[in-house]
Amino acid sequence: MIIEGERVLLIDERGRRYLVKAGKKQLQTNLGIINLGEAIGKEPGERLRSHLGKEFVLLRPSIVDYLQKIRRVPQIMLPKDAAQIIAHTGVGPGSLVVEGGTGSGSLTIFLGNLVRPGGRVVSYEVREDFAKLAEENISIAGLSKIVTVKLRDIYGGIDEQSVDLVTLDLPQPERVLPHAEHALKHGGYLSVFAPCVEHLQRLYRDLQNFNFTNTKTIECLVREFEVNTNCTRPSTRMIAHTGYLTFARRL
Ligand code: SAM
Helix, strand or coil, X not given: CCCCCCEEEEECCCCCEEEEECCCCEEEECCEEEEHHHHCCCCCCCEEECCCCCEEEEECCCHHHHHHHCCCCCCCCCHHHHHHHHHHHCCCCCCEXXXXXXXXXXXXXXXXXHXXXXXXXXXXXXXXXXXXXXXXXXXXXXXCCCEEEEECCHHHCCCCCCEEEEEECCCCHHHHHHHHHHHEEEEEEEEEEECCHHHHHHHHHHHCCCCEEXXXXXXXXXXXXXXXXXXXXXXXXXXCCCCEEEEEEEC
16 A cells, blocks of 8 residues: 555556655646645555546556656666676675766666665765765665765775675776775676776776686667567667676686
């Protein structure tokens, strides 16, 4: 049952989604006004009606719903790339993760959701405005107890020890290698997201000087399908390139 103050997802007949709080406020939409108090006491899957009689499906938001709705300033990591980090590092409940480059907190939220119960994400961000924005997004996703954002330059060091995963999405990941080597447990994973081949070349050059093994780089392409009664085919448009993901294990 939905309780007062709980965040809920409303989906209208055109598929437009609204992430709102069940409470006293009203939601203005092109399909009419909805009293959000009417969500209280309802079960997910039930419907609300606007004053124009239009139906909105009521759901509990998933982590992906939060990720689609967060406020973002720097470029965020897309779920297709975040999913590769999980698949290649096995990070999960109980893991300790250190992230370099919080940005808007998109990957942070993805990871924070996965490491509970028992795990933690510590994310380093050098810009105060981004750190504040990420903390707001993390709070909306209900992950403030799992995630800590540190307003710190990760090139200067990592405080945490016995870390399961150090994941980097920032301009000079090679500068974090000595700190990642020190912070990671033996067998722990390094993951680096880099947009250009030149970044990879610098990373591979410097990785030779540290205790890492099993290094590999992948790129993830996702093609969506348009499913229609008379014609089902791949979508004409797709995101062709976001970045390369490199993984290595601490010896
Ligand atoms: N992965 C993030 C997400 O999914 O929202 C986006 C990261 S964004 C592309 C890169 C971030 O790294 C920026 O917010 C930038 O301020 C931060 N950054 C750059 N250099 C840094 C450093 N030395 N230490 C900590 N953060 C840094």
